[in-house]
Amino acid sequence: MIEKADVWQGTLALMVLKTLEALGPLHGYGIARRIEQTSNNLLSLNYGTLYPALLKLEQEGSIASTWGVSDNNRKAKFYRLTPAGRKQLKKEAQDWEQATAILARFFSPSGGPA
């Protein structure tokens, strides 16, 4: 169970970073909704798992948080990307693209290992 969560958190973190890059500062709920929307609701995110992931990113210095007020005037904690987070995102996005490209070759009809 713990191992599954780790893998999940790995990709979750990337999604969080990408979301923050695309939308700017956002609160936890907003991030969760955006991830679901982006995935065309194919991903069913358990919102509770988001917060430990956010904390981890914050501890690593990829994101920073401040308390603010949401669009509909509610107090919420807003997360934003730090310069280190931007760098991290760039690197992880590259890694991810590379990994998917490699896998894609395995599954493309002509590119299988001969």
Added chain:
Amino acid sequence: MSRLAGMIFKEKREQELTDEIESHLELHIADNLRSGMSPQEARRQAILKLGGVESTKQAYRERGTLPFLETFLQDLSFAIRQLRKNLAFAFTSILILALGICASVSIFAFVDAALLKPLPYKNPNRLVNVTESIALFPRANLSYPDYLDWKKQNSVFSSMDVWDTTGYLLSTSEGAQPVRGARVSDGFFRTLGVAPILGRDFYAGEDLPSAPHTVMLSYATWQNRFSGRPDVIGQSVALSGVPHTIVGVLARDFQFAPAARAEFWTTLHAADSCDVRRSCHSLDGVGRLKDGVSVQTALADTTSIAAQLEKQYPDSNRGQGAFVAPLSETIVGDIRPVLLVLLAGAGLLLLIACINVSSLLLARSDSRRREIAVRSALGASRQRLVRQFATEGLVLVGSGCVLGIVSAEWVMRALIRLIPAGMLSGMPFLQGIGLNFRVVAFALFISAGAAVLFAVTPILRVSLADLRDGLAEGTRGSAGATWRRFGSHLVVAELIIAMVMLASAGLLAKSLNRLLHVELGFHPDHLATLNVAASDVSYPKQEQVAALARKIVSNVSNLPGVESVGLSSQLVMNGNGNTDWIRFVGRPYNGEHNEVNEREVSSGYFATLGASLLRGRSFTDADDSSKPLVVIINRAFARLYFADEDPIGKRIGDTTLTPASIKQIVGVVDDIREGSLDSKILPAVYYPFYQSPDTDFGLVARTTSAPQSALPMLSGAIHQVDSGLGTVGESTMDDAIANSQTAYLHRSSAWLVAGFACMALLLGVVGLYGVIAYSVSQRTREIGVRMALGAQPGSVYQLILNEAARLTAIGIVVGLACSVAAASLMSKLLFGTQAWDIPTLAGVAALLAIASLLASYIPARRAALVSPVEALRAE
């Protein structure tokens, strides 16, 4: 780092998470409401989507802090709670551990200071002690001409220098004062690799007779006698009447143990009668090995030079070999075996302390079986249980370690204060002993060892027991038996160690006793002694010195309470040495060196000491330079050279039988101990003091009352003769013997080991008591049944005492074998005592047996008083 901070701000963080989740829910509910849900449904969906709030919080918390550290803190507070619940157990364990750690750390600090810390010189491991070696003394002295040849011809030392301890008369405002000094060759300090902090070092050639007299001051002398003034450089100071220019001041931390108390460091100025003779050995050498040269190579090289010189100068150099050994060996060689034995003793004490505490822990974990079972039933993993016990062990060791280190610091100071000042100043390497990095590291190392032991013990325990058994009411299952077997093994180990330590202490005590009762050849009671120094400048002629000595003798003998007075060029027990080579008139001679102790003594000397004259006559006041030369020999001399002849009337002389050296033997005196208590008796010749008087001599007076009270009067009477005389070393003979280095080393090792042994005995016996008492408590029902079936109290006693006797017997028998082995290892410290000294071993075994019997009698008595009805009902 932020995780660590997370632990500290845990509560704030929790609050923030609660707020954040609250805000999340509000946002979600608002969205849900907008999409048309009922308020109830909106809230339900939001919470459902979030997942369990508590599990989120838990996941968040685990990210926010270090879970391992957190459970450790939980364990820690639980452990402290557990220990506080059983204060007696906690205090006993911590005290026992602190005792063991304190003893080991204190002794280790001494070992560190003396044996591990490098000497404060440049590359000290390249420095060697280089000197001549003869059959009588493996480490003898160098003569000045030999030194020059060795220095010139050797190919193994990058530099070689010599030193010699000496004394000077310093005129101070309180009159003439004898001070200690050292004469060194020009490069001595450069060879050691030390530089003066003020002024300059001796330059090359400054040790030649033609060079002006210069002196370097020790730091303490500069401070005490010259109030630390920087302008002392260039000033002149008169040493024994000879003006010396002060050229330098040595560093505060400079130390040289062989001349530790030297205040004034002068150059050799090889001018006196001894320095110019190849046959007069007064120097000691230090060399710095060239790169890549080993001590063995250096020894081989110097030995071949010595052999060469022996061929070249057969008269003076016959039998003069070479000695080369690391300088540290010369400096700490004497105390190394003592320190190692003490360290071993302290280590064994620590071991016994650890065994004791771990058996206490075991017994405790046994009585906590129910608790363990309940906790494991409630879901505690075995790993978690073990960690809990390990934490408890850590708390014990941690507290014991802190307490041990703190008390060790105190014990070290106390031990240092116990060393007589004179002896301490001869061991400058002990300066600044204390908790340095190595000592603390050692303390932490042994504590870590103990911690591992205590962590392993309960792991063993938890794995041994089937945890489910613990829940069953009143089980007396395999666990109790296992612990009993394991606990008894531990106790046997404790008894063996106690036996070894008691036996060692017994043997050392016996050695000390033997040493202090060694045949002295004189009666040390009621003797007051001191040394007198007169200046060669004031008394240049022999007749003047003789007249001075006569006057001193007559002045001192007229003191009230003084029975008789004697003088000697060297007081008894000062050390073998100051030897002479003799040859017999009328006997064939092939150049061998008949080496004998040589002393010049006054007419009253033998009578004052209480030495017995075996044959012939003693000296009289009439034996002076106007009379034919005479000599008195000791019994060892007579036995060696006159096995079956009467020595009286025979004549001896120097190796060439120069007419001026021929003396007639007029008497034989019984062997007087000239060397230390444990040294052998050498053949000795005694010449009349007034036939060859010296400006440095010892005086001994026999008093009618306590000799302490006569000491001040003695110096007074001597200064009455000439206020320019120096007196030093006022002491009663009894004190001088008791404070001699040999006696001191034996006494301190005997007392310390005895102290360790007593603690070991106590701990061992307490351990035995614990095992037997536990066994009785476990067997209460069995005993009840036995008694209900008609067993008499006597047979119950027997039942319990048999168990104790079996353990004790194993401990004693194995302990005896180990004791003999241990004693053989420390044979260097034994004097006149064999490793298998039967009375000591038997006495120690009896002591241990009686102590064990007493310790097991208490629980046996409790067992015998068990009421069968209660024992059965208690189940």
